[in-house]
Amino acid sequence: MNLTLRVWKQDGPDSAGRLVDYPVTDIDPNASFLEMMDILNEQIMKEGNDPIEFESDCREGICGTCGLVINGQAHGPKRAVATCQLYMRDFHDGQVITVEPWRADSFPVIKDLVVDRAALDRIISAGGYISVRTGPKPDANATPIAKDKADHAFDMAACIGCGACVAACPNASASLFTSAKVSHMALLPQGQVERSRRVKRMVDQMDHEGFGNCSNIGECSAACPKKIPLESIARMKREYLRAVVIPNDAS
Amino acid sequence: MVPLKKALSSSLGKKYLMAVSGIALMGFIVTHLLGNLQLYGDGVAFNVYAKGLHDLGPLLWVAEIGLIGIFLLHVAVAIGLQGRNRGARSSRYVHAQKSKEGPSQMSALSKNMIVTGGVIFIFVVVHVLHMKYGVFSSEAVNAAQVQVKGEDAYDLYGRVVEAFKNPAWVAFYVGVMLFLGGHLRHGFWSAFQSLGALNHRLERPAIAAGAIVAVLLAAGFLGIPIFIFITNQGA
Numbered sequence: 001m002n003l004t005l006r007v008w009k010q011d012g013p014d015s016a017g018r019l020v021d022y023p024v025t026d027i028d029p030n031a032s033f034l035e036m037m038d039i040l041n042e043q044i045m046k047e048g049n050d051p052i053e054f055e056s057d058c059r060e061g062i063c064g065t066c067g068l069v070i071n072g073q074a075h076g077p078k079r080a081v082a083t084c085q086l087y088m089r090d091f092h093d094g095q096v097i098t099v100e101p102w103r104a105d106s107f108p109v110i111k112d113l114v115v116d117r118a119a120l121d122r123i124i125s126a127g128g129y130i131s132v133r134t135g136p137k138p139d140a141n142a143t144p145i146a147k148d149k150a151d152h153a154f155d156m157a158a159c160i161g162c163g164a165c166v167a168a169c170p171n172a173s174a175s176l177f178t179s180a181k182v183s184h185m186a187l188l189p190q191g192q193v194e195r196s197r198r199v200k201r202m203v204d205q206m207d208h209e210g211f212g213n214c215s216n217i218g219e220c221s222a223a224c225p226k227k228i229p230l231e232s233i234a235r236m237k238r239e240y241l242r243a244v245v246i247p248n249d250a251s
Numbered sequence: 252m253v254p255l256k257k258a259l260s261s262s263l264g265k266k267y268l269m270a271v272s273g274i275a276l277m278g279f280i281v282t283h284l285l286g287n288l289q290l291y292g293d294g295v296a297f298n299v300y301a302k303g304l305h306d307l308g309p310l311l312w313v314a315e316i317g318l319i320g321i322f323l324l325h326v327a328v329a330i331g332l333q334g335r336n337r338g339a340r341s342s343r344y345v346h347a348q349k350s351k352e353g354p355s356q357m358s359a360l361s362k363n364m365i366v367t368g369g370v371i372f373i374f375v376v377v378h379v380l381h382m383k384y385g386v387f388s389s390e391a392v393n394a395a396q397v398q399v400k401g402e403d404a405y406d407l408y409g410r411v412v413e414a415f416k417n418p419a420w421v422a423f424y425v426g427v428m429l430f431l432g433g434h435l436r437h438g439f440w441s442a443f444q445s446l447g448a449l450n451h452r453l454e455r456p457a458i459a460a461g462a463i464v465a466v467l468l469a470a471g472f473l474g475i476p477i478f479i480f481i482t483n484q485g486a
Contacts, residue, residue, distance in 0.1 A: 219350060
């Protein structure tokens with residue numbers, strides 16, 4: 001396959017960025033998108049130029065490190081995959097492919113396609129944890145959890161924190177990310193102790209980071225490689241309302 | 252516990268305010284349409300209804316002030332939300348964002364609630380000046396009286412008929428009602444989602460109900476000027 005890659009190049013957080021066209025030739029349709037980027041980078045480096053900076057780690061769709069906006073879609077055209085699980089067979093020969101970074105003021109560009117997603121880490125630090133006394137591992141099933149709740153909590157825990165929800169949201173809202181973690185823990189007995197405080201602190205932090213508001217557009221869920229449903233945002237709204245009426249948790 | 256004041260100023264709280272005021276405004280719109288359905292009749296019933304409302308006196312004032320308050324709250328919070336949303340991505344995508352479909356409700360309507368809402372805001376101002384204060388009506392029509400149950404009353408039906416004999420007013424009202432339908436298409440289900448009232452079972456029905464509510468309300472309202480325009484062709 002021969003393609004034209006139109007890639008966002010930006011030297012640093014404060015410099016102006018621009019799109020640069022790169023021709024890429026002779027790409028195997030079964031190459032992954034990131035492999036294609038690697039081939040392009042080798043070609044660029046052979047010519048003595050700076051390669052395109054982008055992030056990736058596991059390349060098997062479970063770590064949440066990679067993430068590119070490809071032709072206006074976070075993680076590219078396919079649903080329920082991260083960029084690393086996207087293959088060139090989903091594109092056609094001769095196509096012009098625009099590659100941009102996650103765009104949100106809360107995700108400053110570090111270089112080219114690499115953005116700083118520490119804002120998401122700070123939301124987790126604010127409340128996305130449970131406080132437990134460490135000790136021996138408890139017996140299996142010592143804490144009864146209904147199957148449906150366990151399944152649902154697991155679906156919420158599937159969030160890999162890639163930030164595609166923010167990138168895809170027209171408002172750059174981090175509601176899907178925050179709600180996935182709030183829901184995951186609100187559903188489990190271990191999460192009950194800090195239930196009210198957690199949602200309050202995580203929402204506070206989310207607002208403090210400067211993300212936009214949720215307009216219930218749902219593009220976040222469509223772009224999510226782990227298919228976190230919109231329902232989780234509704235649950236976060238309920239949890240927050242609950243935190244308004246229910247007094248402090250034991251703490 | 253989250254203090255109420257703090258809760259309402261958070262991003263979630265502002266959406267609760269939008270949802271509650273939006274649902275209240277939808278309640279008003281339904282009542283308004285039920286009253287206005289009498290315009291599909293000969294006008295006598297409508298004038299009786301108008302006089303009945305007018306005779307409520309201070310009660311009507313309280314209701315009107317409350318309604319204006321809710322409306323302005325909805326508008327003010329919306330403007331605040333919009334400012335924040337625009338500011339959250341000051342460097343826009345070069346390639347336009349494209350929906351991945353599936354659960355997404357991304358559309359020109361859902362992304363432009365501020366535009367459809369803005370049109371409705373302007374309409375409401377014009378509409379109140381037009382139908383309540385007779386700013387755009389002729390002096391003869393503004394002075395017209397009718398007998399309702401043996402008492403003198405203002406001929407509001409006459410004002411409505413005069414307006415909708417004019418195709419420009421018909422086009423304006425019909426056009427804005429399409430915007431109202433568009434606003435409700437996303438606004439109806441969105442209100443319940445913002446309050447956390449939905450789950451995976453209720454989400455799709457709520458979205459479908461939003462489409463039905465939007466069509467019924469828009470059609471109910473925009474039929475009135477068309478009906479009056481057609482039935483008064485010879486008059």
